[in-house]
Amino acid sequence: MDKNEWLLKIRFGDKEAFHHFYEAYVEYAIRTATAITRSREMAKDAVQETFIRVFRQIESYNPDYPFDPWFYRILTNECMRLLKKNSSSSKFIHADIENNPGIAEESLDGLSDLYDVIQSLEDAIRIPLILKYVKGFTEKEIAEVLELNQNTVKTRLFKGRKLLRNQLFPSREEDESSE
C-alpha cells in the first residue's frame, strides 16, 4: 500500500491502513514535536492529538495538494497550543521579529551548544528552522505549514542561519547567497 491508498482507506476507518500511515509518519512527527515543544510529554501529546485529528478529519484534506504540509500544520498548531497552555516562555511573534532582530541575540550569551542556541531563538525563527532541518521542508512548504508569506519564511530562515553562524563562527564571514 502506498500513501494515497492509506489515506483513502483511512477515510473508511481502516485501522490497518492507519497503522501503516502511523509507522511512516510518527518518527519525524515525534522529532519535530520534541524540537518545537522541548518537552517529551508535550511532544507525545501533540503527536497523539495530531494523529487523532488526521483520522477524524481526513475528509477535510484536499488530495490535490501535498499531504505533508497539511499534516505538519496540524502538528505545529497542536505544539503551539500546548506550549501556550503550559505557559511556555516563548511566543510566536509575527510583527516584532522583522523590526527587532536583536531580540533573539540577547539570549545567546553563554550558550555554546548549537541545539541550545537554536532553542533559545524566538519561535518565529526557531520553528521555521526546525521544519527545515528536521523535516527538510522547502521555504514554500514551511510557508504552507505556518500559513505565512514565503518571503517572510525566507527572511526568518536567513536570520536564523545568520544567528547560528555568528555563534559558531564569530570571526568568519560566510557567503549568504547559497539559498
Place this chain on the structure above:
Amino acid sequence: MNQVNNFDKRISDEIHARTVQDIRGMKDEIWNGLEKELFSDERLKRGVRRDMNKRKRVLPIIITIASGILIVFSLQTSTGTAVMKGIKEMFVPEKEIIQNIEGMDEETDVQLNEGTDAEYVLYIDETRYKLINGESEDIITTIDPLPEGYPEVTMEIKQVLDTQPDVLVKNIESVLKQDFPELREIEEVIEPVRGFQLHGAAGNEAKSKIVNAYVISNGKDGSFVITQYYFLEAAEGHGARFHHMLESFEIVE
C-alpha cells in the same frame, strides 16, 4: 558552497541527535493511546465511529455572494476533481476560538464537521459534542449522556427544500407552541445566523426545558431549521456553546 552545506548538515545532525532519543518508547505509548481513543470497543459502543458509507467528497470551488452564504460549485476535470486553494484556507481542520461561557472567556479548540451530503459545515468542540449525520436531520449532542432527570441537550439541523423561511417559521412556531406555550414572538436576527428566531421556556425551574430555533435561508428556495434544546440552568453553558457553534455555520452547495 561546501562550507554552507557542512553548516546545514551540522544543524541537521545536531537537531537529529537531540530529538531521536526514546523514539521507540514514545511510538508505542502514542499508538496505545490512539488505539484506545479511536478503535476501542468503548468508543464503538458510544456510537463514536466513522461513517463506513461516507460518500465520495467532491471538492468544490467557493464563491461568496453578497448575502454571506457561501455558494460552492463543483467542477469535473479530466482528473475527476477541481479545487481552488481558497477552500483549504477557508475551512481549516481546526481552530481556536474564544467563547464566553458562564460569564468567563474561554479558549476552546474546535474542529471542522460537515453535515449530511456536505450541505453545511460548522466547528464543534469534539471533546464535548458529536455530530451525528442522519437521513432527515443531523443532531449535535453531548458526547457523555447527561445524568438522569435532566432534559436533552441537542441541536438539530435539517433542510427543508421547498419552503422559504418567512413561511416555514410560522409552521414551526405553531408546532413549538404545543410544548412551549409561552414561546416568544418570532424575531428577525442577524446573529449567530441571519434569519428568524423562536425562543421559549417551559418553566422557570433550573431543569425547565428551553427551545431556541432558527429558520434561515438555504440560499435557494428552501430553508435550514436549526433547533436547540437544553434546560434553563444550562443556558450559559450548553446554550452559549451552541450559540458559538452556530456562528461558524456555513452553508455549502
